[in-house]
Amino acid sequence: MAGPKLLSADWDKPESWTLATYRAGGGYQALPKALKMQPQQIVDEVVKSNLRGRGGAGFPTGMKWNFVRKETSFPKYLCVNADEGEPGTFKDREILLRSPHMLVEGMIIGCFAIDCHRTYVYCRGEFRKTAMARLQTAIDEAREAGFIGKNILGSGFDLEVHTVFGAGAYICGDETGMLESLEGKKGYPRLKPPFPANAGGGLFKQPTAVNNVETLANLPVIVNMGGDAFSRVGLMPKNGGTRLFAVSGHSKKTGVFEAPMGITFKALLDEYCGGMREGSTLKAIIPGGASSAIMTAAEADWPSDYDTLKAKKTMAGSGAVVYFDQSVNMAHALANVMRFFAHESCGQCTPCREGTAWLSRLLDKIVAGKGEKQDVDNVHQIARQMETKTICALADGAAMPAKSFIEKFRADFDALVRG
């Protein structure tokens, strides 16, 4: 049943977050190997590995790095997105708490691969005294051991690592919102192009790779086992490796489970989470965080890879899986989700600012028992009008659940309204 543990093998060891534990389990063996490779060779392996960005968009990491490598403007930056905040998602926090050195080793390799000498970890402010304290200790240990700083392991490669904090804004999880925030501004996402990878579009206008924590934690694994072998761990084509599924809701066990990329939601539930809790029957599944389209229990046999779910008009997103049981009325659940998006819309684009607030008001009215059938239809229609009209993906991420909750669970809405 269970696939290989590429990222979480150390997690149950005592003090799994220390350098000593990480090294005892084979940590920092990929770094010297990588430093002896040509940077382009590393990127080629990442391309072969079919590693897809674990933050939500699923962009091929190797391709992103090739964009940055092609740029001739220096300095180049690598920015680590540790601003985890998509409802349902808590796997990056788990990496920071339980195996921060995997991220540290991965980002050193990533920086070497794209010729970056100064990297920033942008982390949500709430993590400061917990998850990020662990990462900061890991960075200090790595510096002490000669993995960060000047002339790393005699390779001639220099790297400085800086940690910075956000201050509570979901929008800064968008890569350009994050770059704005890193520059000391409010996190308004940027109009693209230029893209962050290109000159003029990244941090301080320099070519920049923005990568998620989990994405980078995979780098030591890819260097150690090779891109082809990593790709084969995934169950579906073009989706390599494993994924840290953050499971919450009404399954018997919740938490972060490492399973092969592309595992079905049914297998994840039955083989990793012990099925649904006592007395619960599966009713609905959020497959990739609050902004992904909802799935029914009958769709639980869908594979969880990026391409399958995109074809099914939802998304793999951040790997945040929420299993709901029969106690949940989906109209109430959508009202909750929409309050979140209305609260977190940054207000820059009118369709999102007005649309999320409007949807939230309508849904609150519906769940208060004051709605009419027409209100449900309006939610669906407003959601459709918000799509593809904004600078970042927040509005689409609010529209996707709004449409799908109604399409797949219309009875839950109709039960609450007149007419």
Place this chain on the structure above:
Amino acid sequence: MVSLSTAQAAPVASPFNPEQQRRFDEGLEKAFAKYPSEYRRAALLAALHLAQDELGWLSEPTMAYVAFRLDVPPVRVREVATFYSMYRKRPVGRHQIGVCNSVSCWAMGSEKVLARCADMLGIRPGETTNDGQFTLEEVTCLAACGYAPAILVDNFTYVENVNQESLERLIRDLRAQPGIEMAPGPLPVDPYAGQAGNTEGH
């Protein structure tokens, strides 16, 4: 970066006592050192965190002082301070209890947790107890969804898998701890009431 040519000539009074000033200055130097010298204004978020760590919230004079130290117009500081929900634009209780209201915590009963907190403290979400001891608020997803319901205490401490018993214990324990002393306030008129950036009202 936007062009910032309106550097202020006159020094702005510091809101800190000498001990706070020393910590703020030290922290700010470290934050500046993270950026290329021409982009040191990127340290604005860090400067606001440092100021809030010392004073508990960000008053107008505090924001003006941060603007002065970063050589940016005060409006730029206010813009950032009001955009991010962790920055507090008014004094709060010595302990802040933030109950996560996002979907996984909601599915696991966060509404009951919030109601129970309100009951125990005798205040509504968004309010502070009369003795200045507690502020109760709703917060959005804390990234602790598998350990729901979750609470964030005093901005940085996670309390997970909350049930009635652990909640009562938490509040009892917090009553016994001094917590952060807020800088004097409140403002006679709160200019940010109901505006984006406040968690109240959501």
